[in-house]
Amino acid sequence: MIGGITLPSCKNKKTDTTTNTTTVDTTSSAPVVIANDDELTKGVNDATKDFPGVTASVNNGEVTLTGTIKRDRLPTLMQSINSLHPKKVNNNLTVEQ
């Protein structure tokens, strides 16, 4: 259970206030790290394994999804793909009810 946590800053007690900036919400200027195509290809193969109607391709950090999927399964697949550090996700899937 993780329900006991209240404020992010509580984690950093005893430290100075500057460390809090890493925990508090921020619009960071650090560049977004994009996974390389080999990592992405392995990741999308794992993510789409249980989606037989879906084909995924990777090109220069962009993941493109084609094929068909049921609407109730779409968020599950998108969550997996989004966690692979792609540059962009092109959802060209035909979504069925």
Place this chain on the structure above:
Amino acid sequence: MALQQKYQELINAAKTSEVHNLQVREQNNVLYIDGEASSGAVKDNLWNIYNKIDPDFRAGDLVLNVNVKAASGSKAKVVTKESNLNIRKGPGTDQPIVGKAAHNEMVTVLNQTNQQWWLIKTDGGAEGYAYSQYLTPA
């Protein structure tokens, strides 16, 4: 900044719910939201808002990478649709299957190898890597 306006409701929800190490960044016309959600419910809520703003996630202008942290030794529930969850020797679907966890079974998370693969152990003693999408911290 236009993208941050488009997804303002989502950003606000991430800021006001328990999302740690939240980062909101815009790069080459894509908005990246990264962080660690305190629970599966927090993550699901963010995805529901995303789906409301951009139905079926068509625009290709957001990468929402908010994942749920599970502490080592904590329990997680197998949330496959109905089938058993494969437990593998290593972190990848190319790895051999060394065991199974049943649908709705509670397993122990030994560590989060990465966002996709967690090392788990069942009460029956099967130990290996499982795809994290099918596990929810209990």
